[in-house]
Amino acid sequence: MARRDGDVLSGSDPLNEAAATWRERLRAASPFGEVEICAATKTVPPEAVNRLIGAGICTIGENRVQELMSKLPDLDPGFRIHMIGQLQRNKVKYIAREVDTIQSVDRIELAEEIALRARQANRTIGVFIQVNVAGEARKAGAPVEGLFPLVQAAARFEGIRVRGLMVMAPLSDDPEAARPVFRRARSLFEELRDSAIEGVEMETLSMGMSGDCLVAAREGATMVRLGSALFGARAR
Secondary structure (H helix, E strand, O other): OOOOOOOOOOOOOHHHHHHHHHHHHHHHHOOOOOOEEEEEOOOOOHHHHOHHHHOOOOEEEEOOHHHHHHHHHHOOOOOEEEEOOOOOHHHHHHHOOOOOEEEEEOOHHHHHHHHHHHHHOOOOEEEEEEEEOOOOOOOOOEEHHHHHHHHHHHOOOOOEEEEEEEEOOOOOOOHHHHHHHHHHHHHHHHHHHHHOOOOEEEEEEEEOOOOOHHHHHHOOOOEEEEOHHHHOOOOO
């Protein structure tokens, strides 16, 4: 059986040590309780990904459909798989039976397609609404002013459950630059959670990556997406 966060085995594996270190740092930073680690596994081979189970990390995030599908036969079945990259509607059919959650839902057409494919697979897929808090023109995500209408519309589709928000902060060498974005995201998350929209289970606020995850935790992230913090710098 897969181990959940917190059930970390001792040992000399650097991945175990990195996971334990970051789990503790996130716990210490967050005023809101435990912060779940979603391991960002883009370009990481399956044999390395599978070591996460021994490190107590059972949620992984993939960016690309093709890469996910190529890894699937060799991945430990205990993982909860999240799609964290931008997703085209015509790719949803390939992953509808495989993923637990799609974090990058930023338009109603995508939510509708996910719901359709989920019904065809006789299952329910969790979705996070990706919101562009910073308002960056080149950044994916629903605009803040369109967030509540999108959540309300997506919640009506049978086959999906709206379970959270996903946020990406502007790229910066200074983690503190992300703080206003994360703080605003937490406020939106709480507003949605308290609004009691039918079909919405606002449980997860996914924000923060390796460079700014501690700031995200301090501002209320319940999930962070860690890649290089766990695996080291990716080869370019």
